[in-house]
Amino acid sequence: MAPTSPVSASLPASRPDEAAGQDARCFALADHARILIADLDAFRLGVQPGSTRAHALALAPGLALLEPDPARETRAFEALALALLAYTPKVSLAQSHTLLLEVGSGLRLFGGVRALLAKVAATVASCGHAARIACAPTAWGAWTLAQARASAGAHAARRFRVLKEATLARALDALPVALAPFAAQHEQALTQIGCATLGDLRRLPRDGIVRRFGDGVLAWLAQARGEAPDPRAWFAAPPSFHASLELQARVESAEALLFAARRLVMQLAGWLAAQHGALSGFELRLEHELASRHAPRTSSLALSWAAPSRDAEHLLWLLREKLNQTELAAPVIGLALVADQVSAYAPPTDTLFPTPEASDASLAQLFERIGARIGEQNVLQLFVEDDHRPEQAMSARTYRAGARRTAARKPRTSHDSRKANGSSDAQQEAAPVQTAFDLPEVPLPSQPRPAWLLEKPLKLMVRNDRPVYRRPLKTLTRTERIEAGWWDGEGVGRDYYVAADDQGRMFWLYRERIGGQWYLQGLFG
Structure with a gap:
């Protein structure tokens, strides 16, 4: 199996009513008996995943315990998986708040392991999550290393980026057996036989492991070490895109919406990558707080650009300029992003020498940014018209990349006596499509024309x-x-x-x- 990078992300959780009124310094997600996830402040006080509720409250008296919300966690993980599809089409949702990414085929594309993991970490942070990332040749190996990195400071100095199976086997043998997914079920038995590490477990007699723990333990060890196949069900992107986000507080300025809208745009970029598509426009729907009787319940911002794109940074730049020019009708409490102008994505060719198409693409993005800042109606483009009258031979219209030209197909020759013939609508429809900077292939006049x-x-x-x-x-x-x-x-x-x-x-x-x-x-x- 190619190197796999799991992402362990802490998720936002709803605060219970009994904790809402307290002035708590830190928070932790807990079930009926143990701590599941602790925030950074609680972690610094010694609260760790797996600690009992009483022990955690003794270490941090101001700790607020939050109840899990499985439905919300699932939605958050699916949204994060959608954003990470920008790096690989193979994303899997695993247990213990972990995402697995098969990235072996894209290491060269993204500049190596370090560059790729840095991009993944940046995307996770942009989506509002904290992650502990590890890399290994097997899915379960990477999952175990990620759990070790997230579990605490005792293993903080260990190596969590392993690319060779021989190195992975040594790294797994040194990890505590409590990190294995079956450890909680057999915790007492493992303690009684003095099995502290995965290496200790592997060195036990195989027949004894099967009698005491079942066949699943040996199968898991073989998959983690790369000695057995590990088929997985990959996350499938929906056929259409519609993402929504509930804001944690009301927002009264349009510029402040960009931070929240970034999460939706990152999901959109991942969805476009999975669909091999590009976008020429989307709609950002705003849900308003009913501050007054006449305030609208919802409003929308329509954003469009000339050349189809799926570059998240470019889309965010255009959205920022749009929001800077927008005045909200009422405070916003929710966002939704709807994209329906999807077309097939044509990736740029990787050639030794630059091509005119590449220059046109960069200039098109430049004109889109200028139009977003000063208004699309102020970015004009010259068109050659099928008319011999000098004042009608050219026109200036709003710039559109790849727009259809109506350039004269009839040679403009100079002669002593000439009469221009009109073209029918059918002939105009048959005009060839030219790029933004092509000149019509017509002979030059025998007499000069002024500039x-x-x-x-x-x-x-x-x-x-x-x-x-x-x-x-x-x-x-x-x-x-x-x-x-x-x-x-x-x-x-x-x-x-x-x-x-x-x-x-x-x-x-x-x-x-x-x-x-x-x-x-x-x-x-």
Whole structure:
């Protein structure tokens, strides 16, 4: 079996009514007899998992004992497993508040064991849990090392990252037998025969172990040491994503919601990785406290972006900008994240030299971030239109990555007499899809075009049959006739020229075919 990393995470629990009014310094989760999990303050006072309730209260008089909530624990573990699907599709829920991750196939992808475990720990912390992480070649081996690390300071100096089965066998032999999952059931018998470590248990006669403890103990030892297969049922992501979170306190500012929304976004990123999908938008639903009679019960924030993505950090950045521009209608007590704009994810190719597609992807994310900060309506993109009229040949519209262009498919050639033909809707629908920075493959005109067009053509005076713009102008080129726009009621008939004055400055002029009036439409740099 490839290296497996279990995560042991302490879970939030509901505070009982009898403890709600006390000024407790520390908390612990306990059943009817023993402590299950203690927080950091209680742990420092000596309260450890497995201690009796009376012993724990004697060590920490201000200790508040919380009752387990199995349904809430299950939901929390499933949410955490969903977030960890971003690192491996094989996540298993195990006993004793442990998650098992089969990560052998992804070690190179995430930069090795240390880098991967650091990412896992960061994800667990972002989801609001504390974890004790161990790594081993077998699932039960990693589980036992994680329990040893979480159990307490007596084993804090031991090695919890084991990659070789020979090393794992020595590490397991040195661990207390009380860490085994069957130890609580046979605690008295193990004590009577003087079995203190797993090595002591392994060295006992096999027939005697079977008669006293059953076949399960030997099977567990073989699976933990890698001597027997250990098939497991893996956690399956739901077919659709809908995650909710109840806030521990009411939130009155939109910016403060990001900390809680991060947990939902991390779950979304893991779900997208499991579904091999990407997202172009989601909806964050807010549940409000009814502070007044006219306050809405719920509201929503819709967030969308141009290029489909499943990068959690990018989605959180966009959400942060959206929340910074949002004013809450009432205090928020709950969140829900709904994602339905899911598409197939196309992973970037790993090539020696950068490709234009990679540059487009990074620029698309840059434009999305700019749009999130200043407004999508303020990020514009130029489009080439199928029109020979210079003022209609290009348009500026809101940026959308991968948007369909209506670039002219007909060559724009210069000639003495030309009339533009309109394109039908069916022909426009057949236009090829171009990326954001492609140029249409059309031949260049035989006459130059200026880089600067006036927003509105300027009417010129005529002196001695020559147009005048501050100085008399002289035409330098033959006539270029443009007749177009008859189909939309704004038809034009113009004769264009490149002209210059006596100081060498060049201009783009046209003369109306009907009326003979001269106009300046562009300037050459």
